[in-house]
Amino acid sequence: MKTAPRPLIVLHPDRLLRDRLERISKTRFRLATVDEWDDLRNAVAEAPPAAVILVDPYHGQERSGGPSPHLYNVLKAFPSATVIAALDADPARYRDLWLLGDWGVAEILQTEEDVTPESIRRRLLTARAQHMRRLLTHDRSAPLTGRARSLIDAAVETVMSGGHPKDLAKTLGFSPSTLLRWCQRSQLPNPRRLLLWMRVLFASALLDDPGHTVFSVGLACGYSGDQALRRAIRSAVPYTPTQLRRMGAFETVSEAFFRELAELRDDRADKR
Amino acid sequence: MTTMLNGRSDTGVKRRWRIPPPILRDAKAPGPEGLAVLEEFRSELGGVLWKSLRSVLLWAQARPSERKSLFAPDAAKRRALDLLALALEEDDVREPLEMLTEVLAIPARVDPELVGLACRRLAGWAEGADAPLTSLEFLQAAALACPANAHFALAVGRATRDLAQYSRSESWLQRSVGLARQAGDWETYIRAYLGHGKMMLRRGVLPAARRSYVKALRRSVRQGLQELEAMTLQDLFILEDKAGNVTRAVTYATRAVATFPTRHRNLPHLAHDIAVFWMQRGDVEHAFPVLRETVDRVQERYRGIAIGSLARAGGHLGDEAAFDWAVGELERWWDGPGIADAWAEVARGAVAMARFDDARDFAQRAETMARHRGESLVRFEAEALIQSIQAEQAALESRSSDRPSSAQPETDQLARELLKSLQAQPVNA
Numbered sequence: 234m235k236t237a238p239r240p241l242i243v244l245h246p247d248r249l250l251r252d253r254l255e256r257i258s259k260t261r262f263r264l265a266t267v268d269e270w271d272d273l274r275n276a277v278a279e280a281p282p283a284a285v286i287l288v289d290p291y292h293g294q295e296r297s298g299g300p301s302p303h304l305y306n307v308l309k310a311f312p313s314a315t316v317i318a319a320l321d322a323d324p325a326r327y328r329d330l331w332l333l334g335d336w337g338v339a340e341i342l343q344t345e346e347d348v349t350p351e352s353i354r355r356r357l358l359t360a361r362a363q364h365m366r367r368l369l370t371h372d373r374s375a376p377l378t379g380r381a382r383s384l385i386d387a388a389v390e391t392v393m394s395g396g397h398p399k400d401l402a403k404t405l406g407f408s409p410s411t412l413l414r415w416c417q418r419s420q421l422p423n424p425r426r427l428l429l430w431m432r433v434l435f436a437s438a439l440l441d442d443p444g445h446t447v448f449s450v451g452l453a454c455g456y457s458g459d460q461a462l463r464r465a466i467r468s469a470v471p472y473t474p475t476q477l478r479r480m481g482a483f484e485t486v487s488e489a490f491f492r493e494l495a496e497l498r499d500d501r502a503d504k505r
Numbered sequence: 506m507t508t509m510l511n512g513r514s515d516t517g518v519k520r521r522w523r524i525p526p527p528i529l530r531d532a533k534a535p536g537p538e539g540l541a542v543l544e545e546f547r548s549e550l551g552g553v554l555w556k557s558l559r560s561v562l563l564w565a566q567a568r569p570s571e572r573k574s575l576f577a578p579d580a581a582k583r584r585a586l587d588l589l590a591l592a593l594e595e596d597d598v599r600e601p602l603e604m605l606t607e608v609l610a611i612p613a614r615v616d617p618e619l620v621g622l623a624c625r626r627l628a629g630w631a632e633g634a635d636a637p638l639t640s641l642e643f644l645q646a647a648a649l650a651c652p653a654n655a656h657f658a659l660a661v662g663r664a665t666r667d668l669a670q671y672s673r674s675e676s677w678l679q680r681s682v683g684l685a686r687q688a689g690d691w692e693t694y695i696r697a698y699l700g701h702g703k704m705m706l707r708r709g710v711l712p713a714a715r716r717s718y719v720k721a722l723r724r725s726v727r728q729g730l731q732e733l734e735a736m737t738l739q740d741l742f743i744l745e746d747k748a749g750n751v752t753r754a755v756t757y758a759t760r761a762v763a764t765f766p767t768r769h770r771n772l773p774h775l776a777h778d779i780a781v782f783w784m785q786r787g788d789v790e791h792a793f794p795v796l797r798e799t800v801d802r803v804q805e806r807y808r809g810i811a812i813g814s815l816a817r818a819g820g821h822l823g824d825e826a827a828f829d830w831a832v833g834e835l836e837r838w839w840d841g842p843g844i845a846d847a848w849a850e851v852a853r854g855a856v857a858m859a860r861f862d863d864a865r866d867f868a869q870r871a872e873t874m875a876r877h878r879g880e881s882l883v884r885f886e887a888e889a890l891i892q893s894i895q896a897e898q899a900a901l902e903s904r905s906s907d908r909p910s911s912a913q914p915e916t917d918q919l920a921r922e923l924l925k926s927l928q929a930q931p932v933n934a
Contacts, residue, residue, distance in 0.1 A: 324591075326552065330537070331547065340538070343559070351574055355567070379671070379673065380675070383528055
């Protein structure tokens with residue numbers, strides 16, 4: 234499995250910011266700039282679903298009027314898109330900052346403070362896995378212990394960066410055998426299967442987004458194409474991507490995932 | 506943020522403790538980091554608090570070697586100007602915010618302990634300002650700034666538990682246990698287990714709660730920590746009562762009364778719990794005077810629970826004035842730990858007075874609140890209560906089964922002792 238750099242689509246007039254983004258992108262992101270909201274909308278529709286979008290929320294209008302309604306429309310049209318708003322976060326703009334969060338912006342880049350490569354890189358990375366985490370909390374049929382939740386959170390991060398079980402172990406600071414033991418104690422599938430589930434869940438979240446092909450979803454999830462994605466999905470649920478789309482991909486796959494967790498659950502053990 | 510700890514077991518064999526990274530965010534609250542602060546403080550102060558929080562989080566989660574190049578050179582000056590523009594008068598918010606500008610000014614050299622303490626101070630201030638989510642954000646920032654501080658981790662565990670974010674709470678409490686064990690901070694270790702047990706009890710997972718309490722009891726006895734031992738015995742008493750193990754419950758209660766130091770601030774809580782235990786077994790005559798004395802003596806955050814119990818006892822004795830007073834008082838608590846249970850108690854009191862419409866409303870309120878907070882035990886109790894109210898006959902039967910029973914002589918003795926101890930304690934201001 235290979236990890237392609239994720240597209241970073243930028244609609245921001247600040248040249249300095251764009252230069253900084255260019256410098257930090259390297260192998261993680263592939264930068265593409267657009268000039269208008271319509272261009273952004275088209276770019277998001279055509280981009281692979283793993284794209285990260287960075288915008289000036291006031292683009293094309295006075296700042297006193299609050300964030301642009303165009304941004305609101307983009308967020309509504311592409312609910313799984315990872316959108317970061319980059320603005321001068323003056324405390325006087327507290328209303329706008331809150332509103333952006335309420336609209337569904339994943340992160341805010343404070344252009345007056347987040348100017349170093351390290352801080353920008355961290356803001357971009359924290360935004361990545363949010364959508365997936367939010368979706369995973371919707372199913373409450375299988376309450377997870379704190380330890381299991383920690384492992385799943387780390388697995389989401391690992392999948393987002395195209396990692397393998399050994400990377401998951403490294404993220405948690407465990408040896409692979411300790412990770413395996415922790416998964417068992419937390420009544421989770423083994424690390425390899427857990428990552429497979431996370432990848433298939435990520436793919437299904439993207440499949441629910443209209444306008445994206447199965448091929449592009451496969452690439453976004455680190456597979457070589459649609460065939461590899463189909464095989465991965467088949468090993469988790471007995472459906473094709475097209476069937477999943479019809480049934481509500483994320484809902485179907487997450488139900489199957491929580492069903493597997495329920496099967497693994499040993500109530501007598503009552504482990505924490 | 507994973508911590509590897511090296512410990513030495515009793516046999517001298519070196520062991521490594523692994524602590525998984527804690528859960529940093531409530532998954533149901535996505536969006537930019539620290540958004541809750543802006544939700545609770547819709548003002549420029551909120552903007553500054555939000556920015557300060559994010560600076561600390563960014564700094565705390567970066568490796569020490571990366572911290573030097575984390576912020577713009579003029580970031581501290583800008584933040585100082587923001588603070589100046591606010592012209593804050595309250596020291597409890599101005600001083601810690603000023604301290605946190607050091608994170609921007611000298612990120613490589615600032616003392617993490619001082620950052621942690623500043624965050625804790627802001628958390629305390631936010632709690633006082635009725636902003637629990639902001640308080641939690643700063644508690645967590647403190648724990649991240651000082652990642653080896655078990656006490657800070659425990660505070661996050663408790664705060665998340667009280668906000669019904671149970672998975673997150675569990676991850677922080679486990680972290681606190683691991684850190685405390687490493688540092689030999691047995692008081693925090695025991696408190697973390699007590700916190701975990703309380704959370705599990707609230708969720709209705711009694712075996713897990715018992716395991717945590719027993720661990721806390723063993724350690725408190727081994728370390729000779731009498732106060733914590735008494736608190737653990739009290740929690741075990743409540744647990745065994747809920748589990749229906751009456752004999753064990755009475756044993757723990759008696760041990761707890763004997764172990765608590767005189768005039769201890771937790772004594773009113775124990776008295777409350779014992780009175781509820783009596784009430785549940787039909788001995789309302791003894792329970793009511795004890796409950797009346799506890800309401801103004803328990804800590805403020807437990808007052809709602811005590812009021813609920815008093816309402817139930819008042820209802821069973823047919824004391825409408827006491828019942829209505831308690832309902833009026835409880836209306837002031839819109840949410841919080843134990844409040845769902847308190848409303849269930851009020852509903853039981855209303856059933857006893859045959860005020861079935863009121864009882865249905867109160868039980869419904871308890872059920873909704875418990876569902877919202879994930880308190881499954883209370884939720885099931887409230888659901889059962891609603892059903893019993895719907896079948897009026899069943900409710901009446903339940904009332905008759907709750908009628909005062911003949912009290913045991915030892916109960917008389919214990920009730921007298923409890924009343925005497927309570928009356929010796931000052932009433933809350």
